Amino acid sequence: MNRPLLLALVHLSEAHRELISRDYELLYAPSAAERESQVRERGGEVRVVLTNGTTGLTAAEIDAMPRLTLASALGAGYENLALDAARQRGIAASNGAGSNDDCVADHAWALLLAVVRAIPAQDRACRDGLWRDRLPLRPHLAGKRLGVLGLGTIGRKIARRGLAFEMQVGYHNRSRRNDAEHAYFDSVGALAEWCDCLVVATPGGAGTRHLVDAQVLERLGPHGYLVNIARGSVVDTAALAQALREGRVAGAALDVYESEPQPPLELLDLPGVVLTPHVAGWSPEAIDASVSLFLENARRHFAGEPLLTPI
Structure with a gap:
């Protein structure tokens, strides 16, 4: 069975990339150039986007992903995630509230x-x-x-x-x-x-x-x-x-x-x-918890279960 294609727009450790790759085909695009390239070349296949409040996800990018069904933010913030565009498409959205x-x-x-x-x-x-x-x-x-x-x-x-x-x-x-x-x-x-x-x-x-x-x-x-x-x-x-x-x-x-x-x-x-350089929410424990919460939200999404932290 094919794994859903997941586009990650934020930095992830090698260990977390390996963890996510167990259940998803991972496109890792933490830089602006990689992001633009992956959205252009494979946006039509993407089912899940992992971002954060600062990095966000634009309405134009959502339009370029016709198969997208879940947009998720690590951490509590989601201010640059185009929620109106996502909701118009019926795309589910979650964040990492409580994890850090x-x-x-x-x-x-x-x-x-x-x-x-x-x-x-x-x-x-x-x-x-x-x-x-x-x-x-x-x-x-x-x-x-x-x-x-x-x-x-x-x-x-x-x-x-x-x-x-x-x-x-x-x-x-x-x-x-x-x-x-x-x-x-x-x-x-x-x-x-x-x-x-x-x-x-x-x-x-x-x-x-x-x-x-x-x-x-x-x-x-x-x-x-x-x-x-x-x-x-x-x-x-x-x-x-x-x-x-x-x-x-x-x-x-x-x-x-x-x-x-x-x-x-x-x-x-x-x-x-x-x-300090926007590190308040960064610790090994907090990042582990954020990734674990995202994976549980994604599992629930594809299983048709309620999200733990819907936006």
């Missing part, structure tokens, strides 16, 4: 601690022979106010870790969550004005573009810190750079950027900035 939540929440806290305690700068100072008496004092987190923008599964885990640090926790969501014990704020600006540390954990897409803008940063204030582990589009990079340069925000730690995969050039020469 702990990894992302851990990384958010690594970034928050790094920027508030100035860990990268203090590491450099120590290597340069500067002792603590010559360095500015840094605040600690216990007793401070943590604002979580987006109280989904990842946001809830970030908030829970905040309680362990004895912080007060508040959040803004599209609507109040009845199952959340944290203080609710009805706008991003109100949350920013209340908190000392604002962690962005919203979905990406047009609905959240520049949700954190110049006005929100102004309300966060000169003693406030920003962390973004969501999508680069949620934060207005130019406004953030200006606020940091003028001392109107104390610091920022970012794992995601509007310029991805290029670094945010506006921020590179600014003090009080910590950057």
Whole structure:
């Protein structure tokens, strides 16, 4: 029996490619050139596409795949997957919701601690022979106010870790969550004005573009810190750079950027900035879980069973 043809548009380890190839004929196209070539040459045969929120899948590509029946995103994000086009064709869609939540929440806290305690700068100072008496004092987190923008599964885990640090926790969501014990704020600006540390954990897409803008940063204030582990589009990079340069925000730690995969050039020469290359959801455990979830969703799809994480 022929294996369904699966087009993978994202990076996969050799072990994961071998695992997927047990049940599918795998077309591996993680680069733009490979993607264009495979869609052009074999798009008519593709039954499954594996992508992620950043890489996405366009409506034109969906049109080039008349046999496509399942589009799946590794990780929780799916903002660049053309869902309207997929749904018009009756194509099922799934994501990796829940597979890397702990990894992302851990990384958010690594970034928050790094920027508030100035860990990268203090590491450099120590290597340069500067002792603590010559360095500015840094605040600690216990007793401070943590604002979580987006109280989904990842946001809830970030908030829970905040309680362990004895912080007060508040959040803004599209609507109040009845199952959340944290203080609710009805706008991003109100949350920013209340908190000392604002962690962005919203979905990406047009609905959240520049949700954190110049006005929100102004309300966060000169003693406030920003962390973004969501999508680069949620934060207005130019406004953030200006606020940091003028001392109107104390610091920022970012794992995601509007310029991805290029670094945010506006921020590179600014003090009080910590950057990582969109790795918050990447760990061996998280990637294994994401691939396993995808394979189970695909198995269920071809067996006519409900998907575990439909979009």
